[in-house]
Amino acid sequence: MSPNLILPETATGHPLRRRMLAAAGALLLAGTYTALVLTQPTGLVDGLGQAVALATFAAYLVAALLLLAAVLPELPVSTLTLIPVALALNIVLGQFVGSVMVPLYLDSLGTVLVGFLAGRRAGAATGVLGTLIWSLFNPTVLPFAAGAALVGFLAGTAARFGALRRPYLAPVAGLAAGVLVGVLSAPVAAFVFGGTSGVGTGALVAAFRSMGDSLLSAVTKQALISDPGDKAIVFLVAALLIYALPRRLSAGFAFVRRHNVLGSRGSK
Amino acid sequence: MPRTCRLHPFTVLALAAAATATTVAAGRWWLSVAVLLACLLLAAWARRARRLAGLAAAILAPAFGSQLLIHSMADTAGGHVLAAAGPLRITAEGLATAGALGLRTGVLVVAGLLCTLLVDRHDLVAAVDLSPAPPQLGYLLAATLLLLPALEQRQRAIGQAQLLRGATPGGGPRGWFRRVRLRSVPLVLGALQDAADRSAHLAARGFPAAGPHTRLREVPDSAAQRRVRRIALACIVLGPVAVLAPTWAGAA
Structure with missing residues (x-):
C-alpha cells in the first residue's frame, strides 16, 4: 500500500547475493529438467530409480527455496500482508470448489491474484510459500513448489504485459501458463511418484502408456490436457475478481500503477 | 486429550x-512397512492414530489407485502376463512396481503427516522466527495459519447470509458458477481490504523489524537436540548415498 511510514526503506541482504540465489535456483531447475528429459531413466524402483526420485525431489525443492530466499527480503509490506490472504484463499477456495464435485482445482487462485497485483516475484514467492504450507496437510505437494512458483511468476509477467487490459486476454495467458506449468511439473509426477495423484488423471496416463508412450511422455500429455484449462479458468476468475476491486485498493499496489496493469479500467 | 511432543520442531522435521x-x-518393502508401523505407533502414543490413518488414506487411496492403473493395467514391459484384454495387460512386474511406488509414497505421506500432528504450530512459528531465516517468513507462516480458520468461518457466514437474502444458486454449471461467485467475491474483496488495512499498521510500526528481538514463547531445545539435528541433516545426504553406493558399484 504505502512504503514504510516513519522509517527509511532498508532491504535486508545484498542485491548481488539475491540475484545469484535466483540464478542458482533457475539453473538448478533448468538443469534437472533437461537432464531428466534427455536421459529419461526407465527403472522406477531399482537402485537408479530411487536415486532419480530422490534427486528430482531434492533439486526441485531446493530450487524453489533458493528462489524464495532471493525474493522474500525485497517484498514491500503491502505484498507481505497480501500473501497470507492469498495462501489462505488458495486452500479455502480449493477445498470449496473440490467439495462441489466439479473437476477443477482453482487452488492457485490466490497465487495468481498476487501475481496480478504485486508482480512476478511476489507471485513466485506466493507459489513456493503456498506449497510449503499446504505440505503440512499433504506432503506429496512438496516437490511441486517450483511449478507453483512458475504459476505466480507467469501471472505477474502476463499482467505486466497487458493480459488484464482486456477480459479475453486473461484466459489466453492462463492457457499458455498451463502448458508451461504442465511441462515443468511432469517429471516430478513421473519420476518421484510414478504417476498422478488422482484416479481420473491416472486413467488418462494409463491410456497413453497402453498406446506405447513412455511414462514421462504419457504424464506430460495428461498434464497438457488438464493444466491449461484449469489455469485458463483460474486466470479468468482472478481477473474478474480484480475488476471487482475498488480502484483505491487495486491502485494501492505500485506494480499495478507502474505497469498500467488494468489499462483504461484502472483510470475509471 | 492428544499428547504433544516436547521436542524442537526442527528436530522432528530433520528426523522425519x-x-x-x-x-x-x-x-525394501520390509523397511518401508517397518517405518510405516513405527509412525503409526508414534501416532498411537500421541493419541492421533485414527486421525493419521484418515488423513493418510484420503491422500494415498487416489494416488495408489493411479499407480495401479498406470503400472499394473497398462504395463508394456513385464513378461509374466496375468491377464490381458486388448491394449491392457496386467503383469506381475507391473503389480510389483505399483506396490513399490505405493510404499514409497506412503512413507513420505505418513512421515510428513506425523510431523504435522506431533509439532505444535505455535512452536513451529517461533522456531522459524528464531532461526536465521528472513523475518518475513515467520510472519507469513503465522499469519497464514491464523487466517485459515478465520477465512473458513467467514466463508460459512457468507454462505448463510446469501441463503438468508434468498440467493439460491440453482443446479448445473451455471448454478455452480453462481455459487462460486456468491461466496468468493465477498470473501476475496473483504480479505484484500483487511490486508490493505493491516499493511498500513505494519508499515507504521517498521515491519519487518531488523536485529534481535525478544519472544515470549520459548521453544524446547537442548545441546543434545542440536547434535541430533546435525546428525539427521547429515543422514539426509549420506544415508541415501551409503544405501545406493553398492548398487551403483555393482552396476559399474
Whole structure:
C-alpha cells in the first residue's frame, strides 16, 4: 500500500547475493529438467530409480527455496500482508470448489491474484510459500513448489504485459501458463511418484502408456490436457475478481500503477 | 486429550526427513512397512492414530489407485502376463512396481503427516522466527495459519447470509458458477481490504523489524537436540548415498 511510514526503506541482504540465489535456483531447475528429459531413466524402483526420485525431489525443492530466499527480503509490506490472504484463499477456495464435485482445482487462485497485483516475484514467492504450507496437510505437494512458483511468476509477467487490459486476454495467458506449468511439473509426477495423484488423471496416463508412450511422455500429455484449462479458468476468475476491486485498493499496489496493469479500467 | 511432543520442531522435521530419504533410497518393502508401523505407533502414543490413518488414506487411496492403473493395467514391459484384454495387460512386474511406488509414497505421506500432528504450530512459528531465516517468513507462516480458520468461518457466514437474502444458486454449471461467485467475491474483496488495512499498521510500526528481538514463547531445545539435528541433516545426504553406493558399484 504505502512504503514504510516513519522509517527509511532498508532491504535486508545484498542485491548481488539475491540475484545469484535466483540464478542458482533457475539453473538448478533448468538443469534437472533437461537432464531428466534427455536421459529419461526407465527403472522406477531399482537402485537408479530411487536415486532419480530422490534427486528430482531434492533439486526441485531446493530450487524453489533458493528462489524464495532471493525474493522474500525485497517484498514491500503491502505484498507481505497480501500473501497470507492469498495462501489462505488458495486452500479455502480449493477445498470449496473440490467439495462441489466439479473437476477443477482453482487452488492457485490466490497465487495468481498476487501475481496480478504485486508482480512476478511476489507471485513466485506466493507459489513456493503456498506449497510449503499446504505440505503440512499433504506432503506429496512438496516437490511441486517450483511449478507453483512458475504459476505466480507467469501471472505477474502476463499482467505486466497487458493480459488484464482486456477480459479475453486473461484466459489466453492462463492457457499458455498451463502448458508451461504442465511441462515443468511432469517429471516430478513421473519420476518421484510414478504417476498422478488422482484416479481420473491416472486413467488418462494409463491410456497413453497402453498406446506405447513412455511414462514421462504419457504424464506430460495428461498434464497438457488438464493444466491449461484449469489455469485458463483460474486466470479468468482472478481477473474478474480484480475488476471487482475498488480502484483505491487495486491502485494501492505500485506494480499495478507502474505497469498500467488494468489499462483504461484502472483510470475509471 | 492428544499428547504433544516436547521436542524442537526442527528436530522432528530433520528426523522425519532423514528416515524418509534413507527408506526411499533403500527401496525394501520390509523397511518401508517397518517405518510405516513405527509412525503409526508414534501416532498411537500421541493419541492421533485414527486421525493419521484418515488423513493418510484420503491422500494415498487416489494416488495408489493411479499407480495401479498406470503400472499394473497398462504395463508394456513385464513378461509374466496375468491377464490381458486388448491394449491392457496386467503383469506381475507391473503389480510389483505399483506396490513399490505405493510404499514409497506412503512413507513420505505418513512421515510428513506425523510431523504435522506431533509439532505444535505455535512452536513451529517461533522456531522459524528464531532461526536465521528472513523475518518475513515467520510472519507469513503465522499469519497464514491464523487466517485459515478465520477465512473458513467467514466463508460459512457468507454462505448463510446469501441463503438468508434468498440467493439460491440453482443446479448445473451455471448454478455452480453462481455459487462460486456468491461466496468468493465477498470473501476475496473483504480479505484484500483487511490486508490493505493491516499493511498500513505494519508499515507504521517498521515491519519487518531488523536485529534481535525478544519472544515470549520459548521453544524446547537442548545441546543434545542440536547434535541430533546435525546428525539427521547429515543422514539426509549420506544415508541415501551409503544405501545406493553398492548398487551403483555393482552396476559399474
